[in-house]
Every structure is written in C-alpha cells, then in structure tokens.
Amino acid sequence: MSETNMEEKVDQTTNSRTISLPISRVRLIMKSSPDVSCINQDALFLTTKATELFVQHLALSSYENGSSKDTNSLSYSDLADTVEETETFQFLTDILPKKILARDYLKTLEEMEKEDDNL
C-alpha cells in the first residue's frame, strides 16, 4: 500500500511542470566543468529535472537498501552502502567514503608519512 503511494508521489513530482531546484545554480555547476561553452535552454531544464530524479532515486534506494527500514530514518552509512553496491552510483564512491574513526585515520596518516620518509 505504502509503496504505491511512494510511487505515485515520485510520479507526481516527475510529471509536474514545476522544478524545485534553482536553475541558475545548476547552470553554474555545469559551467564549472572544463570546456563547456554554451548550454541550451532545453539542456538546462533537462539537467535540473534529472537532478531531481537523481535525488529521489538515491534517497529511495538508500532507504530501502539500508537498515533504515527498522529505524525509519536515512543515515550517511545507508548512502555509502548503496553507492558501493549499486553500479549506477559507482561514480560517487570517491566522495562518499565510509566513515572511519579519526584515530584510525591519524594512524594511517602516520604510516603513510613513515613510508614517505623511507623513500
């Protein structure tokens, strides 16, 4: 029952004519890519809408995939797990690393420095 409601909601947002993201900001991000000169109006709208779909997709996948179903909340680790497991989201692995404790990280850093010294 609730799944159908979810799908309906996603459909509604998909098919609505309104966009809930600032187009100028999307253009800014697009222009920050190297070698991008001009962006057609259609392309801009499509990208903005696609971004909406992407957010929905990522949020929903992470929610269903992760342990959040029990806790009924979405956490960072749900996202990190989903990104690792889903092929479509693999491009995000660099910016979504699994979190480690600071002390473990510092240890790793020390070891790296030792290696550098040895070189």
Add this chain to the structure above:
Amino acid sequence: MDGDSSTTDTTPLGITGEYMAGGTYVLAQEDDGDESFNDHDDGNGSKDFFREQDIYLPIANVARIMKNAVPQTGKIAKDAKECVQECVSEFISFITSEASERCHQEKRKTINGEDILFAMSTLGFDMYVEPLKLYLQKFREAMKGEKGITPVAVGEGLGEDLTDETFTGQLPAGLITADGQQQNVMVYTTSYQQIPGVQQIQFS
C-alpha cells in the same frame, strides 16, 4: 547558512583543516607547491577558477526532495542531506562532462537536450530518459501557451503597440473593428509600419 563545506565532515577526504575554513572558494589561486591536498585521492586535479566540488545546490531544496521520496514518517540524518548535496553536484558535473565531450566530437559548441539525454543513457541513467522526454514535452507546451499570440489578441492590440512578432503570427481572415463592421480583406506588407491613429486599412 545552509550546508556549506564547513559543516561537512571532510576528514575522510584527507583534506586539511585549512580547507574547512570559510564557505566559498571563488577564485582559488593556488601555487603548485602548496597543492598537497590536490594530490590525494582527488579524481579531478583541475585548478580551474571554481573548484567544482564547492558549488552546491541549496540544502533545503535537496532535503525537501529527499523527504518527498522517502516514506512519510522517515527522518533523514543531517550528514546524509549534506552528502546528497555533494553527490548532486557530482552528478551534474558527471552528466555535463559526458555531454560536453560528445558535443566536441561532433564539432558543436552548444550542449543541447539531446546531448544530455544521450549522456544519461550512456552513464547508466537510462531509466530517467523517458520521464525526462515527457517532462520536456509538457514544459514546451506550457511555454508555447504563455508566449503565443492568439488571433483575438492581434485584433485587439492593433491600435496599441505592435511589434514585429505580431506580423509573424497567424492573422485572421477577417477582423472585427471597433464599430463592429467586419473587414474582409486585410493586407499586411513587410513595409507596413504602425502609423499612429490608423487602426485598419480600408479597401473600397
């Protein structure tokens, strides 16, 4: 302020504390020698004006979309929202660079809608393509409705400001004038300019 980098946990990224100071990094002019953090696992080592990971969409908008996607009572952790914010910028850049590449290959300068759709299906987001095409269609129809000039509007506006656009629109075969008489023949030439005071051309 909304989710700036200062609130994001950047420890896993191997970036020093200096990077976390301040919200915006416009016009980052850095020496090669000091670019230590650029050498870490950073896929894009570009030193362009805008570091693309610094430009994000507003977190409120992102959070709202997430909330609508997740079942009613679901909560979303703050770091999850910030994280998706960064993912979104990454996604946009990802699609754009793919579309841009195709443009270059075809010796075109402007990225159009087709390029974006093609990029998406290439990169594994082909499930978005059909809904997006529908959306674009609806959007175009909406735009047409707002911009288009109907025949009635042309007639009414004749005495007022006429622009060049008016002449390119569809003209009615007849025109109802102010006194209710219908003029059957109406000819507009390209050289016709709006003459003040003259509302219609009469043919005897």
